[in-house]
Amino acid sequence: MRTPVIITAVLLAAATTVAATGDALYRLPIGDPARKDRDVPVVLDTMIDTATARTITPDDLAASLAATRLLLLGESHTSVESHRVQLQVLRALQRSGRRVLVGLEMYPYTAQPALDGWNAGDLSEAAFVEQSRWYANWGYNWNYYRDIFVFARESRIALHAVNAPREVVAAVRKKGFANLTPEEAAHIPTDIEGETPDHRAFFKASIEDGDSAHPGMSDEAMNGMLAAQTTWDATMGWNAVKALKAANDPKAIMVVLVGSGHVAYGVGIERQARRWLDGAVTTIGPVPVADDKGTPITQARASYANIVYGVAGERDSAYPSLGVSSMPAEGGRTIIDVQKDTPGEAAGLAVGDVIVTIDGQAVTSSELFSRVMAGKLWGDVVHLGITRAGAAKTIDIPLRRVAKRPT
Numbered sequence: 001m002r003t004p005v006i007i008t009a010v011l012l013a014a015a016t017t018v019a020a021t022g023d024a025l026y027r028l029p030i031g032d033p034a035r036k037d038r039d040v041p042v043v044l045d046t047m048i049d050t051a052t053a054r055t056i057t058p059d060d061l062a063a064s065l066a067a068t069r070l071l072l073l074g075e076s077h078t079s080v081e082s083h084r085v086q087l088q089v090l091r092a093l094q095r096s097g098r099r100v101l102v103g104l105e106m107y108p109y110t111a112q113p114a115l116d117g118w119n120a121g122d123l124s125e126a127a128f129v130e131q132s133r134w135y136a137n138w139g140y141n142w143n144y145y146r147d148i149f150v151f152a153r154e155s156r157i158a159l160h161a162v163n164a165p166r167e168v169v170a171a172v173r174k175k176g177f178a179n180l181t182p183e184e185a186a187h188i189p190t191d192i193e194g195e196t197p198d199h200r201a202f203f204k205a206s207i208e209d210g211d212s213a214h215p216g217m218s219d220e221a222m223n224g225m226l227a228a229q230t231t232w233d234a235t236m237g238w239n240a241v242k243a244l245k246a247a248n249d250p251k252a253i254m255v256v257l258v259g260s261g262h263v264a265y266g267v268g269i270e271r272q273a274r275r276w277l278d279g280a281v282t283t284i285g286p287v288p289v290a291d292d293k294g295t296p297i298t299q300a301r302a303s304y305a306n307i308v309y310g311v312a313g314e315r316d317s318a319y320p321s322l323g324v325s326s327m328p329a330e331g332g333r334t335i336i337d338v339q340k341d342t343p344g345e346a347a348g349l350a351v352g353d354v355i356v357t358i359d360g361q362a363v364t365s366s367e368l369f370s371r372v373m374a375g376k377l378w379g380d381v382v383h384l385g386i387t388r389a390g391a392a393k394t395i396d397i398p399l400r401r402v403a404k405r406p407t
Helices: 058-064 080-097 109-119 125-131 146-154 166-173 196-209 220-247 271-274 366-374
Strands: 039-041 047-049 054-058 068-075 102-106 158-163 253-259 280-288 299-301 307-311 323-329 332-338 353-356 381-388 393-398
Touching: 039 353, 047 058, 054 058, 058 080, 068 080, 068 220, 068 271, 080 102, 080 146, 080 253, 080 280, 080 307, 102 109, 102 220, 109 146, 109 158, 146 158, 158 220, 166 220, 196 220, 220 253, 220 271, 271 280, 323 393, 353 366
Parallel strands: 068 253, 068 280, 102 158, 102 253, 280 307
Antiparallel strands: 039 299, 047 054, 047 307, 323 332, 332 353, 353 381, 381 393
């Protein structure tokens, strides 16, 4: 079950997390010309160097990354397996004695003061989640990432916010780079590289394969979303490289934890960052050995990442979601998408419904909604107050995992 966060109308989610339906997205003939015409095996709990097809053990990993200055470490945001891989990689680098910095997709660079408080040990876990506005900036359950954050602080690994402010990305999507105000343009690099055919091919495949909220997208809408995506890619690359240079340590490595859509095939952050970095860039892409319907995934395109890591397929997310996406509306949030095989669909939620309350609290923001949902476990019940066609209605939704439909 894919687990979308409640989103604003301008927030792009489609290409951030590679969809888990079959192996199509993992076998596109794009990317590095030396690798795009061949496949490598996807083996559970195994890292494969896609240039040589050599197996890399965790003990070998740090040595394999000795020349790397920027490591892009992909994830599926609601995948426990992805975050296990990220923690394992960070542990391997920390054991090697190398100075490690971590860049975080989930925070705009303007949120750095809260991260500084966490890095310094000045904030408790609860205070950090609140002051950094985790559920406003990200929305996914904190527990997916908690072990990584705790390990980083205990190991004195500095965390850096690298993303662009959401409102700036929204402005790019709406009116393009050329029409940004000087204040908006000040938040992003001045020399963002435009899309390429490979980037468009991957983005289009991601939309078609895994995003029911954008069926039959027009060329204009696609162009706007691609512009937003390149803004994210470039800004994260720019801020990550900037923090790495500020460390003033030629042996330091910046590890960016980011959705696989920004890492895959080198068309995202890597393409943008290479212009600013004098050093090697390496990508690691976790690939599930089965999709969310149980269909085996046995191979990936060698150009998908420099290192492919086979992880267990996860049919359902560890923490529950209603399976709906929404946008702000007067008095609440309007549902704009209801995913199949989710508690929301099973309860009869529909596009156009306005969520007014959750567990008796007025839904004043996506942050509040996500905070309430973060306190839920599978098997709990969430109580929604909605309006449908102007009529008020109360729906009690059991958070049950739904059996997959045959395709």
